Amino acid sequence: MNTADNHGTARTGREAVGEDEFRAAITATDGIDTTGAPAVEHGGDDPATTSPDRGEMELAERHALRRVQGLSTELTDVTEVEYRKLRLERVVLIGVWTNGTQADADNSLTELAALAETAGALVLEGLTQRRSKPDPATYVGKGKAAELSEIVMATGADTVICDGELTPGQLRQLEDVVKVKVVDRTALILDIFAQHARSSEGKAQVELAQLSYLLPRLRGWGDSLSRQAGGAGGGGAGGGVGLRGPGETKIETDRRRINDKMAKLRRQLAHMRTARDVKRDVRRTRDVPSVAIAGYTNAGKSSLLNRLTGAGVLVENALFATLDPTVRQARTPDGRAFTLSDTVGFVRHLPHQLVEAFRSTLEEVADSDLILHVVDGSHPDPESQIRAVHEVFADIEATDVPELVVVNKVDAADPDLLKTLRTRYPDVVEVSARTGEGVAELVAALAGALPELAHEVHALVPYSRGDLVAKVHEEGRILSEEHTGDGTAIHAFVPELLASRLEEYVLSTA
Numbered sequence: 001m002n003t004a005d006n007h008g009t010a011r012t013g014r015e016a017v018g019e020d021e022f023r024a025a026i027t028a029t030d031g032i033d034t035t036g037a038p039a040v041e042h043g044g045d046d047p048a049t050t051s052p053d054r055g056e057m058e059l060a061e062r063h064a065l066r067r068v069q070g071l072s073t074e075l076t077d078v079t080e081v082e083y084r085k086l087r088l089e090r091v092v093l094i095g096v097w098t099n100g101t102q103a104d105a106d107n108s109l110t111e112l113a114a115l116a117e118t119a120g121a122l123v124l125e126g127l128t129q130r131r132s133k134p135d136p137a138t139y140v141g142k143g144k145a146a147e148l149s150e151i152v153m154a155t156g157a158d159t160v161i162c163d164g165e166l167t168p169g170q171l172r173q174l175e176d177v178v179k180v181k182v183v184d185r186t187a188l189i190l191d192i193f194a195q196h197a198r199s200s201e202g203k204a205q206v207e208l209a210q211l212s213y214l215l216p217r218l219r220g221w222g223d224s225l226s227r228q229a230g231g232a233g234g235g236g237a238g239g240g241v242g243l244r245g246p247g248e249t250k251i252e253t254d255r256r257r258i259n260d261k262m263a264k265l266r267r268q269l270a271h272m273r274t275a276r277d278v279k280r281d282v283r284r285t286r287d288v289p290s291v292a293i294a295g296y297t298n299a300g301k302s303s304l305l306n307r308l309t310g311a312g313v314l315v316e317n318a319l320f321a322t323l324d325p326t327v328r329q330a331r332t333p334d335g336r337a338f339t340l341s342d343t344v345g346f347v348r349h350l351p352h353q354l355v356e357a358f359r360s361t362l363e364e365v366a367d368s369d370l371i372l373h374v375v376d377g378s379h380p381d382p383e384s385q386i387r388a389v390h391e392v393f394a395d396i397e398a399t400d401v402p403e404l405v406v407v408n409k410v411d412a413a414d415p416d417l418l419k420t421l422r423t424r425y426p427d428v429v430e431v432s433a434r435t436g437e438g439v440a441e442l443v444a445a446l447a448g449a450l451p452e453l454a455h456e457v458h459a460l461v462p463y464s465r466g467d468l469v470a471k472v473h474e475e476g477r478i479l480s481e482e483h484t485g486d487g488t489a490i491h492a493f494v495p496e497l498l499a500s501r502l503e504e505y506v507l508s509t510a
């Protein structure tokens with residue numbers, strides 16, 4: 001295990017490789033691409049995709065990408081959606097707090113602020129309102145909406161972000177009161193994903209999610225005429241006579257274009273998925289167990305992968321820094337090989353459009369032999385994050401996969417809180433990816449949790465089959481090995497597939 005900190009090397013490496021060169025390298029090794037953009041990084045145990053340069057470049061590109069185009073502009077061409085960003089500059093946050101404690105409400109708004117900042121916004125103010133349920137017309141109550149409008153005016157905010165998913169009607173009616181753009185949490189998360197998507201598959205997935213979010217909201221956002229004309233709750237029946245005709249036609253056209261585009265994206269994704277499945281199958285035939293690192297966004301999953309393998313994966317104090325799965329090879333201290341993959345972070349109420357669009361990526365988690373569930377121990381309420389992650393596991397049918405809960409950031413955690421977690425989850429491993437504390441214990445726990453190499457074999461392998469002996473070294477655990485006149489006598493624990501390949505050389509007296 002390499003415990004070196006990679007950040008220093010990543011920085012110097014960046015100047016060494018130009019971006020075009022870098023993309024060319026990736027395309028050459030992984031050339032499945034249906035969109036013309038570089039095909040990248042799926043199943044990337046390929047060294048070209050594991051370069052530390054990549055993370056650094058992503059970061060620079062990402063910062064350059066921020067603040068592009070307003071989402072409230074009229075949709076003139078569906079391809080615009082691809083480049084559509086919420087231009088969030090100065091924002092006021094608002095949440096409706098229906099149950100739980102004040103602290104829960106505050107945590108939720110703090111998270112919304114972190115999301116907004118990740119999207120590139122400056123947060124000016126955050127407000128919550130206690131209500132039994134959100135107001136069906138304006139999300140917050142009438143009085144609060146008026147108050148919000150004053151705050152927007154006083155602070156010079158240009159956007160209000162609501163901590164939930166609003167109906168198109170709610171968005172519109174609240175906009176009418178506050179007179180600036182109103183977006184919801186779902187749109188915000190979609191925007192972050194859009195900014196962070198790097199691979200062609202990730203981009204296609206995000207775009208599909210954005211379009212499916214946009215489709216029912218076209219009336220609200222896509223067309224200013226129907227926006228003026230629309231009645232309560234977004235019902236079309238209230239449209240004014242002279243206004244309705246052209247608006248309707250425009251919406252129909254947009255809707256059809258969006259549907260066409262979505263169909264095209266689904267086809268492309270199906271293609272990319274096949275390519276990735278092939279890679280995964282290759283990994284499978286090598287019969288190496290797979291470990292998926294999963295957990296709440298910003299928990300330190302990428303940091304831990306770096307700590308465990310020295311992989312140089314992008315680490316950032318931002319939400320959803322990682323969108324593309326990264327796969328690395330690793331070995332247990334007793335020499336068993338396994339793969340370790342970093343995955344997209346989860347968040348409370350992950351927009352269902354995203355879960356749908358990222359389903360194939362998330363299925364890798366469900367398909368793994370072990371989940372390392374990384375928890376941010378320095379968060380004020382890690383248990384709510386654990387619950388949110390478990391909800392996603394249920395959603396992607398990953399609940400049967402054994403789970404090892406890893407509490408990370410113990411260097412920054414509150415000791416009392418750690419104690420509570422320990423009583424709740426007795427088998428947790430506590431680590432700090434930053435200081436390296438607990439990492440040795442984690443490696444041991446991981447090795448213990450990996451599926452056993454079930455097959456004990458005594459075999460005499462002829463020298464002509466050196467490839468099989470090499471395989472035993474790679475995938476198995478050797479107890480004894482001896483070079484005899486007839487070949488290599490070997491006693492080892494091996495995975496199932498290898499056991500069957502060794503069958504003809506197995507000594508009958510084993």
Ligand SMILES: Nc1nc2c(ncn2[C@@H]2O[C@H](COP(=O)(O)OP(=O)(O)OP(=O)(O)O)[C@@H](O)[C@H]2O)c(=O)[nH]1
Nearest residue numbers: 298299300301302303316317320321322345433434
């Ligand atoms: N104090 C402390 N900070 C840590 C530790 N591990 C990670 N961090 C910080 O937490 C932030 C998030 O780390 P990442 O590794 O990017 O987290 P992630 O879970 O991969 O995040 P996403 O990919 O965005 O979902 C970074 O600022 C890290 O430096 C730790 O052990 N202690």
Ligand SMILES: [Mg+2]
Nearest residue numbers: 301302321322
């Ligand atoms: Mg990450």
